[in-house]
Amino acid sequence: MYPARVAVVAKIESEMGPVVASAVQAVRDTIPVYRTLHGPQLADVEAIAYWSLRRLLTLWAGGDRTIDRRDHSRFRAIGAARAADGRPLADVLRAYRVASSVFVRHVATEYLDVLEPPDIAELSLGVLDAIDAISEEIIDAYVVAREQLTSNRAQAHAVLLDDLVAGRHNSPGALTDRTRELDLELPTRPNLLVVQSADAGRPMSDDTVESLVLALGLVPPDRSTASSQRSHLCTRREHRAILLLPSSVGRNEAHAACAESTLRGCLLESSTVADIGSSWRLATEALDTAPDHAFDGRAVLDRGDAQLLSLLTARPDADTGEVVRTVLGPLTEAAHEHILQGLSAFIATGTATAAATRLHVHPQTLRYRLRRAQELTGRDPRSAWHRLALDTAIQLRQLG
Numbered sequence: 001m002y003p004a005r006v007a008v009v010a011k012i013e014s015e016m017g018p019v020v021a022s023a024v025q026a027v028r029d030t031i032p033v034y035r036t037l038h039g040p041q042l043a044d045v046e047a048i049a050y051w052s053l054r055r056l057l058t059l060w061a062g063g064d065r066t067i068d069r070r071d072h073s074r075f076r077a078i079g080a081a082r083a084a085d086g087r088p089l090a091d092v093l094r095a096y097r098v099a100s101s102v103f104v105r106h107v108a109t110e111y112l113d114v115l116e117p118p119d120i121a122e123l124s125l126g127v128l129d130a131i132d133a134i135s136e137e138i139i140d141a142y143v144v145a146r147e148q149l150t151s152n153r154a155q156a157h158a159v160l161l162d163d164l165v166a167g168r169h170n171s172p173g174a175l176t177d178r179t180r181e182l183d184l185e186l187p188t189r190p191n192l193l194v195v196q197s198a199d200a201g202r203p204m205s206d207d208t209v210e211s212l213v214l215a216l217g218l219v220p221p222d223r224s225t226a227s228s229q230r231s232h233l234c235t236r237r238e239h240r241a242i243l244l245l246p247s248s249v250g251r252n253e254a255h256a257a258c259a260e261s262t263l264r265g266c267l268l269e270s271s272t273v274a275d276i277g278s279s280w281r282l283a284t285e286a287l288d289t290a291p292d293h294a295f296d297g298r299a300v301l302d303r304g305d306a307q308l309l310s311l312l313t314a315r316p317d318a319d320t321g322e323v324v325r326t327v328l329g330p331l332t333e334a335a336h337e338h339i340l341q342g343l344s345a346f347i348a349t350g351t352a353t354a355a356a357t358r359l360h361v362h363p364q365t366l367r368y369r370l371r372r373a374q375e376l377t378g379r380d381p382r383s384a385w386h387r388l389a390l391d392t393a394i395q396l397r398q399l400g
Contacts (some may be wrong), residue, residue: 005119008111012057015148019106020049023099030098033091041168048078049099056130060122065129075134079141084159085168088177093135100127148180156182157342161244165237166184166276175273185231190274193254194283195244195265199297208261209234209241215257216249240287242280250301251378254380258299264362266290268302282306287364289313294385302326303379306390308389322394327393330376339376342369346381347391 007026012019024046028034035044051074059065082092104127108120160178179186197204199350210220218232231242245254247270253265266283286306294305302328311318324332331340346354346366356366379386 002061002063002119004115005063008030008107008114009057009061011111011272012107013054015157016050016053019103019165020046020053022106023053026102027095027098031091031094033087034095045095052096052099052134053103055231056100056126058129060126063122065126065315067130072133072137075137075226076141080145082138083142083145085163087168088174089139092138094143096131096134098221100131105129144182151152157184157230157233160184161233161235161242161276162237164233164273164276165235165242168379177301184233184365186233186273187231188248189248189270190276191245191247191249192268192276192279192298193245193249193252193265193269194280194287195258195263196238196240198262198264198295203242204239206236208263209236212241212257212261212263213243215260216243216253218245218249221273242322244276251300254300255298264295264299266306268306270302278364284312285310285313285315287352291385293383296383296385297380304329304377304389304393305380305385310390319400324393324397324400327389328397329381331373332397336372336376339369339372341392342366343373343381344394346370347387347394 104124106122133233209315213220230244235242251267256263267282267287268279271279283306286301286309288311290301306321307326311323330336343359349355349358353363356363374380379389381387
């Protein structure tokens with residue numbers, strides 16, 4: 001045991017929080033993929049930094065550079081986890097080097113008057129030995145995990161979508177590499193479909209997911225196909241399934257497929273890959289809160305419904321502008337102003353005749369405008385739910 005090192009270790013333990021915070025910040029400043037980490041991901045990085053630095057301190061204080069079996073197992077687990085979440089291997093290894101350099105610099109700067117030059121030298125050599133051992137374990141586990149993931153394509157595709165939903169892909173380059181490994185050609189603006197059974201007591205099974213995918217005209221997860229054809233992903237989460245679809249699979253296709261499989265869903269069209277996580281939350285909150293009559297005559301809610309429900313349930317991220325845009329759609333254009341006026345009058349008066357009288361037009365003209373409004377928005381103003389959505393959007397537009 002080295003008394004001076006033990007004393008320094010005791011002092012560092014009391015200030016470990018700021019030291020780790022500095023190391024993690026240096027990693028985020030230096031490595032782009034770490035800059036957008038937040039929540040559980042950032043907490044995981046901080047926890048690994050705490051544990052790694054404490055182990056390094058313990059070994060240094062005792063004059064030992066030997067990383068034991070438990071350490072090796074821990075770093076293998078970290079390597080496998082980083083392979084699963086798609087974080088680039090080079091960035092992972094660089095993060096350890098950056099954090100270690102911050103730590104060594106802190107010790108050498110703050111405790112130079114307490115330590116002897118051999119103590120600083122031993123710490124530096126210990127860090128080099130540790131990084132060498134850590135790198136070997138992480139690389140080996142990372143490579144093995146990646147091989148396992150890519151060998152089972154159905155599982156690998158599901159894991160990728162899980163990662164996108166969780167926001168674990170922060171680097172476009174890393175996502176490109178991963179999709180190439182999995183022979184995927186994901187659309188730049190995919191549609192996200194979240195579905196659940198129309199019967200609240202029925203779980204979401206693999207067979208149900210396969211039937212849905214087939215009904216959508218796509219290839220089920222466990223069937224091989226040429227890479228040019230594989231442009232979709234699906235996974236399950238609790239009692240729901242999540243599907244990332246090409247833009248060619250729209251509202252009509254989703255409705256028909258869900259109706260055939262006795263499912264209810266929410267389709268968010270033209271999402272970006274970076275927004276998959278927020279789209280998933282918006283869709284699942286919509287399914288959590290939508291009343292039964294929102295599904296009258298259809299099996300799938302759309303972005304307008306989801307935005308309206310977000311507003312009605314007072315979600316912090318509710319966007320009134322999005323409600324107007326997604327519910328009214330083309331009716332906000334100047335060329336369709338007369339159609340919007342006819343729709344507004346109908347909602348206000350309750351009948352086409354009364355609306356026609358208010359606008360001084362023939363009832364047939366008013367009915368034509370209502371038909372055009374339904375064609376342009378996909379919403380029937382005679383339906384209670386659609387009438388609520390349209391009326392809310394019209395009022396918000398007028399207030400704006």
